[in-house]
Every structure is written in C-alpha cells, then in structure tokens.
Amino acid sequence: MRAGDGITIIDTGFGERPAFCAAWLLVENGRAAFIDCGTLHSVPNMLAALDAAGLAPDAVDWLIATHVHLDHAGGAGALLRELPAAKLVVHPRGAPHLVDPAKLIASARQVYGDALFEVAYGGLVPAPAERVLEAADGQVLDLAGRPLLLAHTPGHALHHLSVWDERTRAWFTGDAFGISYRELDVDGRSFAIPTTSPVQFDPLQMKDSIRRLLAAGPKVCHVTHFGAVRDVQRVGLRLIEQVDAMVALAQFLDDAPERHEALKQALTKLYVDRARIHGVTDPERVVPALLEMDIELNAQGLVAWLERERRAAGRSQL
Incomplete structure (x- = not known):
C-alpha cells in the first residue's frame, strides 16, 4: 500500500493476520531501502513490493532492522541473499545475533516449540558479517540524497533503533512507540499501548525513548504493529502514562497468587478502560480479542522486569 513520498507499507503476513506486522519500502531516485522485513516467510512479500515499485533487487541499498526480534528481522539473512547491493543495518547489540542466529533460534524454539517455530518463523539464515553495518546513535544513511537518521531507542529492547525521515518528518519506530492497530482508530485518532514483551523491557529507557521521538516534532510515526500514527504528541504522552500505570500494576501484584494471570x-482491564474513554465501541469484547497476544507478552515482560529488579536489589545489598 503506497503511503506517498516514496513510502510503501508492506504487510509481512506474520501470524496469518492481516494488518498485524508491517515493513516499509522507501524509494528515492531509483534507489531503495527496506525498514524491517518480517520472517523468512515474509521474503516473497518484500520482493513483491519491490517489483510493484518497478525496481530490481539490486536497487536496494539498505535493509534496516529496527531490532532483532524475529517478527521484525527474522527474514533478514534470507532477504539479503536476494539483494546483491544491500547492507544490513542493525544496532551493535543486535548485529552478532543476525550474523550467528543460533541463540535467537534456540530461544525461540524453547518458547514456541520446534513445530510452532517452523510454522511461525521458518528458520533463520545467517547474515554475512561483511554485509552488516552496526548503526551508531545519530548516524545518517544516504538513500540517493535522502538522509535517514538512526537513533538508538531502548526500552522495548536494548538493541532497538528508530529511523527518522526528514523528508516526511516521520519516524519508523519498530516497537519503540508502542503498538496501534487500525481497528481501534476512532474518528482518525489512534489508540496505542506500550509493548513490554520479554526480556529487556526497561520503563525509564522506554519513556526516555518516547520523549526523544516526540522532541523531533514528527508528523507521523510508522509503527510495526501496525501502520501510521498521526496524532503523535497525544499518543506519545498517553504511552508514557501507560508505562507508569503498567509498572504500578506489576509492582502491586508482585506477591499475588498466580501473579502472571492476575497481571x-x-x-486487560487497563486497556479496556482506556479504549472505552477513547471511544472504541464494545471494548470489553474487542480489546481482549484484538490484544490477546500483546497482553500475554506484556505480562511476561513485566514479570521479567520485576525479577531483574529483584536480582539487582539483592546485589546492591551484598
């Protein structure tokens, strides 16, 4: 789907759910960049978008991974094989895991099991080290005269970066600016929640990253899950409020029986209540159904953060 100004949004097909996981194609003067790429199964979608734009695979200069979670970058090595001129751009903390994805594969298989891993992700192809560029904070890539600034934006993950396109005053935010499904839009206003999925969620870093994104005065944030958020300042402030609310819930329920389920x-109640205020129709039904996976992952990430905080407190007392 063309978004104008040389930007095409690509539905990567992850999870077999439409409008769930996005990647982008940016085109400038006959040259191209991909931002995120989905899984191994997403490679045909990426190449089809390039073909629809009238470009050959050797027109792609950059394949930028906002972070190395598999729904964003699982297909990077395989896609790189099809793009002879492209460099893979990734945060320095994430680069080793795309060059040697053994740890990513083992972790995903442990979480999902072998059968589900193959269905969801299809495996990972190592990226050649000589074709990987480790992105410095503030580094600017040149796309045929169109500058793309790379900003480290931790909070969701330590290996997260966002991409600033000055031409459109737009951020491509991966998961740093939360998730915002178009089904929850009301009168052109977006509803978003933070994504605290395991294992590197950090509330202070997440809020600082959101503030950094807002400070650029963006007209739009392109979020991986899913699409364009245009009322950026309002959504960003609500995200910061929700980070605090989610952390407070996690701390309050830290000693609860069945902590994970209670969280x-x-x-769910937090998101339903906020969606009702936002104007979503029948939020008690819509929100749990649409956000089921995200609620599960957010709870896991908050519990992982609580455990990390407990270990840090224990070390400080030694």
Missing part, C-alpha cells in the same frame, strides 16, 4: 487480567 494479565489487570492489564
């Missing part, structure tokens, strides 16, 4: 229920 899922509390998060």
Whole structure:
C-alpha cells in the first residue's frame, strides 16, 4: 500500500493476520531501502513490493532492522541473499545475533516449540558479517540524497533503533512507540499501548525513548504493529502514562497468587478502560480479542522486569 513520498507499507503476513506486522519500502531516485522485513516467510512479500515499485533487487541499498526480534528481522539473512547491493543495518547489540542466529533460534524454539517455530518463523539464515553495518546513535544513511537518521531507542529492547525521515518528518519506530492497530482508530485518532514483551523491557529507557521521538516534532510515526500514527504528541504522552500505570500494576501484584494471570487480567482491564474513554465501541469484547497476544507478552515482560529488579536489589545489598 503506497503511503506517498516514496513510502510503501508492506504487510509481512506474520501470524496469518492481516494488518498485524508491517515493513516499509522507501524509494528515492531509483534507489531503495527496506525498514524491517518480517520472517523468512515474509521474503516473497518484500520482493513483491519491490517489483510493484518497478525496481530490481539490486536497487536496494539498505535493509534496516529496527531490532532483532524475529517478527521484525527474522527474514533478514534470507532477504539479503536476494539483494546483491544491500547492507544490513542493525544496532551493535543486535548485529552478532543476525550474523550467528543460533541463540535467537534456540530461544525461540524453547518458547514456541520446534513445530510452532517452523510454522511461525521458518528458520533463520545467517547474515554475512561483511554485509552488516552496526548503526551508531545519530548516524545518517544516504538513500540517493535522502538522509535517514538512526537513533538508538531502548526500552522495548536494548538493541532497538528508530529511523527518522526528514523528508516526511516521520519516524519508523519498530516497537519503540508502542503498538496501534487500525481497528481501534476512532474518528482518525489512534489508540496505542506500550509493548513490554520479554526480556529487556526497561520503563525509564522506554519513556526516555518516547520523549526523544516526540522532541523531533514528527508528523507521523510508522509503527510495526501496525501502520501510521498521526496524532503523535497525544499518543506519545498517553504511552508514557501507560508505562507508569503498567509498572504500578506489576509492582502491586508482585506477591499475588498466580501473579502472571492476575497481571494479565489487570492489564486487560487497563486497556479496556482506556479504549472505552477513547471511544472504541464494545471494548470489553474487542480489546481482549484484538490484544490477546500483546497482553500475554506484556505480562511476561513485566514479570521479567520485576525479577531483574529483584536480582539487582539483592546485589546492591551484598
């Protein structure tokens, strides 16, 4: 789907759910960049978008991974094989895991099991080290005269970066600016929630990253899940408020029996209540159905953060 100004949004097909996971094609003067790429299964979608733009695979200069979670970058090595001129751009903390994805594969198989891993992700192809560029904070890539600034934006993950396109005053934010499904839009206003999925969620870093994104005065944030958020300042401030609310719930329920389940229920109520205020119709039905996976992952990430905080407190007392 063309978004104008040389930007095409690509539905990567992840999870077999439409409008769930996005990647982008940027075109300038006959040269191209991809931002995120989905999984191994997404490679045909990426190449089809390039073909629809009238470009050959050797027109792609950059394949930028906002972070190395598999729904964003699982297909990077395989796609790189099809793009002879492209460099893979990734945060320095993430680069080793795309060059040697053994740890990513082992972790995903442990979480999902072998059968589901193959269905969801299809495996990972190592990226050649000589074709990987480790992105410095503030580094600017040149896309045929169109500058793309790379900003380290941790909070969701330590290996997260966002991409600033000055031409459109737009951020491509991966998961740093939360998730915002178009089904929850009301009168052109976006509804978004933070994504605290395991294992590197950090509330202070996440809020600082959101503030950094807002400070650029963007007209739009392109979020991986899913699409364009245009009322950026309002959504960003609400995200910061929600980070604090989610952390408070996690701390309050830290000693609760069945902590994980209790936290899922509390998060569901938080999102339902906020969606009702936003104007979503029938939020008690719509929100749990649409956000089921996100609520599960957010609860997991908050519990992982609580455990990390507990270990840090224990070390400080030694």
